[in-house]
Amino acid sequence: MALIFEVARFRYAGSQRPAVHDVRVEIPAGAITALCGAAESGKSTLCALAGGFIPHFTHGLLEGAVSLGEFDSARMPHAEWLSRVGIVFQNPFTQLSGARLTVREEVAFGLENAGCPPNEMHARVAVVLEEVGLSGVAERSPYALSGGQQQLVAIASILVSDPAWMVLDEPLAQLDAAVSRRLMEVLRGRAARGVGVLIAEHNATLLAEFADTVLLLRGGTVDALGPPAEIFARDTRTSHGVHLPDAAALAADLGWNGRLPLTVAGPAWPPAGFQRAAPPALTTGPPAVEVTGLSFTYDSGQRALDGVSLTVPVGQRVALVGRNGAGKSTLARSLIGLLDPTRGSVRVGGEDVTGRAGHAARHIGYVFQNPDDQLFARRVWDEVAFGPRNLGVHGDALEAAVREALQAVGLEDVVDENPRDLDHPMRKRLALASVLAMRAPVLVLDEPTGGLDAHEHRRLARLVETLPGTAILISHDMTFCADHCERMIVLHEGRVAADGTPDEVLGDDEVCVKCGLAQPAAVALSRECGITPPVARRAGLTR
Amino acid sequence: MAIVKLPIYLDSIGTVLVGILAGPFAGALTGALSNVLAGMIMGPTLIPFAVPAAAIGFLAGWAGRFGAMRSTPRAVIAGMVTGAIAARISAPISAYLFGGVTGGGTDLLVIFFRALGYPLEQATFMQGLTVDPLDKVVTFLLVAWVLHASPARLLDQYPRGLAATGRVARAWSEDP
Amino acid sequence: MIYVPADTFVDRANPLTKATIVAAALLVALAEESGPRPLLIFIALMLGVAVAARVLKPLLGALARIVLPIAVSLYVLQWVLALVQGLLSRQSLGALALALLDNVDVLGLRILAFVTAVLVVLLTTHPGRLVQAAAVRGAPPGLCYALAAALQIIPATAAHARAITDAQRARGLVVGRGLWGRARALPPLIAPLLLSTLQSAEEQAMALEARGFSRRGPRTSFFEVAESPAEPLLRWAILAAAALAFAHLRGWL
Numbered sequence: 001m002a003l004i005f006e007v008a009r010f011r012y013a014g015s016q017r018p019a020v021h022d023v024r025v026e027i028p029a030g031a032i033t034a035l036c037g038a039a040e041s042g043k044s045t046l047c048a049l050a051g052g053f054i055p056h057f058t059h060g061l062l063e064g065a066v067s068l069g070e071f072d073s074a075r076m077p078h079a080e081w082l083s084r085v086g087i088v089f090q091n092p093f094t095q096l097s098g099a100r101l102t103v104r105e106e107v108a109f110g111l112e113n114a115g116c117p118p119n120e121m122h123a124r125v126a127v128v129l130e131e132v133g134l135s136g137v138a139e140r141s142p143y144a145l146s147g148g149q150q151q152l153v154a155i156a157s158i159l160v161s162d163p164a165w166m167v168l169d170e171p172l173a174q175l176d177a178a179v180s181r182r183l184m185e186v187l188r189g190r191a192a193r194g195v196g197v198l199i200a201e202h203n204a205t206l207l208a209e210f211a212d213t214v215l216l217l218r219g220g221t222v223d224a225l226g227p228p229a230e231i232f233a234r235d236t237r238t239s240h241g242v243h244l245p246d247a248a249a250l251a252a253d254l255g256w257n258g259r260l261p262l263t264v265a266g267p268a269w270p271p272a273g274f275q276r277a278a279p280p281a282l283t284t285g286p287p288a289v290e291v292t293g294l295s296f297t298y299d300s301g302q303r304a305l306d307g308v309s310l311t312v313p314v315g316q317r318v319a320l321v322g323r324n325g326a327g328k329s330t331l332a333r334s335l336i337g338l339l340d341p342t343r344g345s346v347r348v349g350g351e352d353v354t355g356r357a358g359h360a361a362r363h364i365g366y367v368f369q370n371p372d373d374q375l376f377a378r379r380v381w382d383e384v385a386f387g388p389r390n391l392g393v394h395g396d397a398l399e400a401a402v403r404e405a406l407q408a409v410g411l412e413d414v415v416d417e418n419p420r421d422l423d424h425p426m427r428k429r430l431a432l433a434s435v436l437a438m439r440a441p442v443l444v445l446d447e448p449t450g451g452l453d454a455h456e457h458r459r460l461a462r463l464v465e466t467l468p469g470t471a472i473l474i475s476h477d478m479t480f481c482a483d484h485c486e487r488m489i490v491l492h493e494g495r496v497a498a499d500g501t502p503d504e505v506l507g508d509d510e511v512c513v514k515c516g517l518a519q520p521a522a523v524a525l526s527r528e529c530g531i532t533p534p535v536a537r538r539a540g541l542t543r
Numbered sequence: 544m545a546i547v548k549l550p551i552y553l554d555s556i557g558t559v560l561v562g563i564l565a566g567p568f569a570g571a572l573t574g575a576l577s578n579v580l581a582g583m584i585m586g587p588t589l590i591p592f593a594v595p596a597a598a599i600g601f602l603a604g605w606a607g608r609f610g611a612m613r614s615t616p617r618a619v620i621a622g623m624v625t626g627a628i629a630a631r632i633s634a635p636i637s638a639y640l641f642g643g644v645t646g647g648g649t650d651l652l653v654i655f656f657r658a659l660g661y662p663l664e665q666a667t668f669m670q671g672l673t674v675d676p677l678d679k680v681v682t683f684l685l686v687a688w689v690l691h692a693s694p695a696r697l698l699d700q701y702p703r704g705l706a707a708t709g710r711v712a713r714a715w716s717e718d719p
Numbered sequence: 720m721i722y723v724p725a726d727t728f729v730d731r732a733n734p735l736t737k738a739t740i741v742a743a744a745l746l747v748a749l750a751e752e753s754g755p756r757p758l759l760i761f762i763a764l765m766l767g768v769a770v771a772a773r774v775l776k777p778l779l780g781a782l783a784r785i786v787l788p789i790a791v792s793l794y795v796l797q798w799v800l801a802l803v804q805g806l807l808s809r810q811s812l813g814a815l816a817l818a819l820l821d822n823v824d825v826l827g828l829r830i831l832a833f834v835t836a837v838l839v840v841l842l843t844t845h846p847g848r849l850v851q852a853a854a855v856r857g858a859p860p861g862l863c864y865a866l867a868a869a870l871q872i873i874p875a876t877a878a879h880a881r882a883i884t885d886a887q888r889a890r891g892l893v894v895g896r897g898l899w900g901r902a903r904a905l906p907p908l909i910a911p912l913l914l915s916t917l918q919s920a921e922e923q924a925m926a927l928e929a930r931g932f933s934r935r936g937p938r939t940s941f942f943e944v945a946e947s948p949a950e951p952l953l954r955w956a957i958l959a960a961a962a963l964a965f966a967h968l969r970g971w972l
Contacts (some may be wrong), residue, residue: 014695053925059699079934087929093875094922097930098868100942101847108941113931121941143871157930336889361891372918373879373886376910378692386907390891420694420914434890553909560913576862580869583846584721586785587837588830640833642826644796646788654796658803681902688906689913697917 630671
């Protein structure tokens, strides 16, 4: 049964503009349909409409209807609609019911509410756990799992009810490459059995591989519709703020004229004609950050860092990468004096900041991954002023610092707004501004590219390029790191596994496999063109 | 509160928040459940105090209705009144079940008042009066801060959310 | 968390039955007003159960942590009163000490009995399972959900609070001097936590909707409560008997 949108307009309560308008599409079952668009383009609204949360849960004015066969989402009771349309959200943690003590019981929760007989429940749960690959952890508490595994539990909990449709709103946002792929494979399996799948996502590389149709959204309406090869044939980053698959993005950046290819190899690319361009010289100079023999063991006995030593010269842009649990966040928190190491020391700008957070704040700023962990003020201005005020900056100097910081991130227009009224990308910028205002010579950015659309991504790239002082980026986005950092340090199991230029690190297959790093498309292209050693930066390839 | 070294507990902050947003009954339920929960995790001696905790939630619900969150002086008054009533209800429970003591530092106050000659229940009540109102005032002020810092969309999810803070800043109606 | 996992028959017994038996026994012990003997017997019984369930050490540890400070305070209270009432001068300290100990006796024992009873149940039953068993036997689902979910998310909430504290300290948050300075540090620490809680509550509610939680039809249970059909009847019978015994011992019947 196809999912049919006949929506003239939908406006959230309290909002001036409609969030979506003139959406008239029929989405076929038995296929994976992707929704791609910049922030505020209507992706989440369409997912909420498909799930019946608009109009049953969220207040607003809906002119139009969403239907499944002869069923209308507004007229049917929500619980009944949800038995036909399963919905998965972005945050794995909040989707756990919290009422069940093992993964197996958690998955069965939905069936319990539906009054399914116990024998049938046991059988269906076992099948679904096998399908998503969680049979091994079935008896563990859902809260003891990683974020990626929790998301798989969430999807299993919905799949177990065998809905005819699956709607997923940015389900891959907090997942790593391996789990993301697993999730898409599960969806493909279901689609092959006739289930309809609607997925809003930024990860164009995976969508190019798994989606049958892509709906390109802009300004609340569907701009284009077609298979991935069609939609991603043009540079959607500038036109729609939508990310391109890795290979297509590389082609576009290298000045490709024709249709953008979805993969690096294949007839679309000429086999020869690219050469390696000289990499920029590594920054040298006095050290901005010096870490000496840093070791840290948690109370639980887990050794997070084991004798890490490194020196970052003033003005360098360095990426700190590695798997989750390799020690990146432990190292980062030691840099800003939040942790008392078991051994070793941290010096920033010549000052010893080991374990002294208040002191360190003057010398090194840290932008945390989740802006909502920091935002507490009633106005944007107060939020940005908080940091410099703590450092004793007042009056005109404070005004100047705040204004400069807001300008740097492009938030001058929302000075009097409530921080939590802004959307997620703007809140990320606000968190960055609040740290920039403190004017520390060294800046640490924790996963700055997470969940950003192409417009925001480009804005961030420009910002990173123009940052004064030294910058340390912690990230999973290898392409971004390769393009904007001159040096890459890889952590693996608490130790430095590799330290060099992005070309050196990401061109080394062994290191990448061992430490779970996804190689940028430029590396694959280098291989195709016979460039050795391979190049990881886009700027490293010229005609 | 160890990190800020203030003589307050802020244990009813959740109760007050729910009371304001969802009304007296929900607040009372939250208060009672919080104590049962704390009892299960930290120690059974907290369980009998589910009664004053429920009262706090109930009172917070009414305070919200009377606009306690709309200005600082109102929040302070609401906190003081709630704290005093909570102390009044806790006193007989503490006196009868635990002889007026909790094993913590505030027992010295009870001993002090008792030594002055006050009967046990009154001494316990007076100990409560020196601690509870301050704690509740800070609690109400913090909840007010949080509500005013919340996006309107979130507050709208709750029956009393927008009304509590007196926000009608945006046209929150269904017409175009 | 008080619960200590151990594979004994006490652990495996039905949570509701355990709680009922302990509650009934406690009720009877509290009824007797003439002296401390029933309370002492009850406490001894509970200690015995603890030994059988292999939780004696944790029990004693928890009792020391919870009851000892109360006992000390009660004792000090009595001492101060004696001092004030001028009794100190008229009797030898030793005799006075014993007399005071007598005084503290029954109240202290009542507290000890109550705390021991609840601890024994909590040490041998995962609170989540207790709530689940109650839900299966008809307790309101919303209430059981709230309790069970709260239990599970506490570690994550504590970790989140720590992350927020870290983030604000990295922005130079220092707890200022004086009462006002310290109070000013509260909003940056508390507001993000509560605001995130409100946001999470919305997401959680939507996820629960998606799992059919608000459906009105009959619910089944995946988690099997292994008990005979007579057991619920048995529990009500035990409670009724205890209530009657209580009333009789107090002279009401």
